[in-house]
Amino acid sequence: MTDFTGLRAIVTGGGSGIGLATATHLAALGAQVACLDLDPAGVPVPLLGLTADVSDEDSVTRAVNQAAEAFGGLDIVVNNAGIGAQGTVEDGTYDEWRKVFEVNVLGIVRTSRAALPHLRESSAAAIVNTCSIAATAGLPQRALYSASKGAVQSLTLAMAADHVADGVRVNCVNPGTADTPWVRRLLDSAEDPAAELAALNARQPMGRLVTADEVAAAIAYLAGPHAASTTGTVLAVDGGMQGLRLRPR
Ligand code: NAD
Numbered sequence: 001m002t003d004f005t006g007l008r009a010i011v012t013g014g015g016s017g018i019g020l021a022t023a024t025h026l027a028a029l030g031a032q033v034a035c036l037d038l039d040p041a042g043v044p045v046p047l048l049g050l051t052a053d054v055s056d057e058d059s060v061t062r063a064v065n066q067a068a069e070a071f072g073g074l075d076i077v078v079n080n081a082g083i084g085a086q087g088t089v090e091d092g093t094y095d096e097w098r099k100v101f102e103v104n105v106l107g108i109v110r111t112s113r114a115a116l117p118h119l120r121e122s123s124a125a126a127i128v129n130t131c132s133i134a135a136t137a138g139l140p141q142r143a144l145y146s147a148s149k150g151a152v153q154s155l156t157l158a159m160a161a162d163h164v165a166d167g168v169r170v171n172c173v174n175p176g177t178a179d180t181p182w183v184r185r186l187l188d189s190a191e192d193p194a195a196e197l198a199a200l201n202a203r204q205p206m207g208r209l210v211t212a213d214e215v216a217a218a219i220a221y222l223a224g225p226h227a228a229s230t231t232g233t234v235l236a237v238d239g240g241m242q243g244l245r246l247r248p249r
Contacts, residue, residue, distance in 0.1 A: 002224045005030035007124060008071035009223070010064060012036045012054050012111055013081030015043055017180030018130060021212035022078055022219045023047050029220065031076065034067035036060065036111075054081045054107030055099075064114035074118035076223045079108040080130040084182065085144040097144055104148035108155060119168050126223045127163075129156045129172040130215075133238045136174075153234060160232030169231040171222040176238025179209040205240040 009026050013019035014035025020043070023033045033047050040049030048070060052063035068074045082104045085092060108129055119125035134142050135149040153172060160170040177183060177200065190196035201208050218237045221227055236242050 001029065002220070002226055003030055004220075004224060007031045007075045007224075008067075008073055009033045009076035009078065010036055010067045010074060010111075010115065011078040011080055012052070012060075012107065013130075014047070014078075015040050015049070017182055018175065018178060018212045018215045018219075019078070019080040021216035022080065025213070025216040025220050026076070026223070029224070032071045034063075034070070036063045036067070037081070054111055055102040057110050060107070060110045061114040064111060064118070068115075068118045073121055074115055075122040075124045075126070077111060077115045077119065077127045078130070078219055078223065079111055079127065080219075081107050082130060082132075082148075084186075085148075086141050087143060088141060089143045092144055100144050100148050101151070104145075105151045105155065108152060112159065116163070116166075116168065120166050123167070124225065124228075125166070125168040126227070127159065127168060127170045128219045128222045129170070130219070131156065131172040131174045131234065133174050133176050133236065133242050137242060156234070157232050164231055169222075169227070171227070171230060171233045171235065173215060173218045173222065174234055174236045174238060174242070175215045176210050176236075176241040177204065178212055178215055178237075180212050183209070205244050208239070210237055210239055 009031045011019045011023045014023045015037030023035045027033045035043045035047050036050050036052035043049030050063040053059040085100050131152045132149040134146040135153040156172040187193045187196050215237045
């Protein structure tokens with residue numbers, strides 16, 4: 001098993017779903033982990049829960065520095081905080097479009113700006129961004145969300161090029177539909193949540209949703225020593241949705 005003893009990590013959006021699963025996974029492998037979230041109330045010990053809003057520069061910079069101070073440095077940043085949006089290019093106000101970009105894209109910029117000075121001091125520095133198959137799949141009714149995740153994928157590759165000489169690896173994971181509180185909230189808003197879940201499962205190549213733990217394990221791989229020669233890559237954890245060229249309906 002990979003040993004993360006001595007490694008120090010922050011996970012944005014670490015209060016729920018994929019972020020909390022990732023923080024838990026990294027801690028189980030021996031890392032010290034801080035979860036930066038709008039609401040860190042549910043973050044269990046030994047994880048360090050810190051209140052942070054990635055759409056606010058002061059807030060996220062303060063939390064990144066707080067984690068670095070508590071741990072004596074930083075090695076791993078998981079830029080995972082994200083919000084969704086449904087609809088076509090004709091839907092949503094410009095404020096709604098800006099809000100999604102503020103969190104999903106500029107949130108990564110703010111967190112990375114705050115963290116890079118610490119990462120440059122590390123001999124095992126890695127950034128992993130949580131992107132989505134929406135980045136390249138051409139999903140219907142997801143124009144804003146897809147555009148934001150397309151930007152996350154491009155940003156990942158550009159950051160990998162910019163910081164390879166600093167010894168900072170940068171990669172992203174592209175989950176398919178993952179069973180997290182986010183997706184459960186969407187299902188619960190349906191008239192018949194059980195029927196909606198069954199239909200969603202039936203649309204997946206493997207007949208089931210991706211689990212948060214599966215995405216967490218992929219993030220941990222990219223963040224850890226076994227991926228020491230890996231930067232600028234996109235790892236799909238999507239039950240085959242992209243590779244098999246199937247389209248969700
Ligand atoms: P989730 O809603 O369960 O968790 C997201 C967490 O992010 C929450 O704890 C929330 O408080 C936090 N957050 C939101 N805005 C924030 C902000 N401005 N600052 C700090 N924290 C903030 O969602 P999830 O399903 O675990 O999604 C996590 C990431 O995975 C997102 O980037 C999402 O786009 C991506 N993703 C999810 C799926 C899926 O099907 N669940 C698929 C592909 C990609």
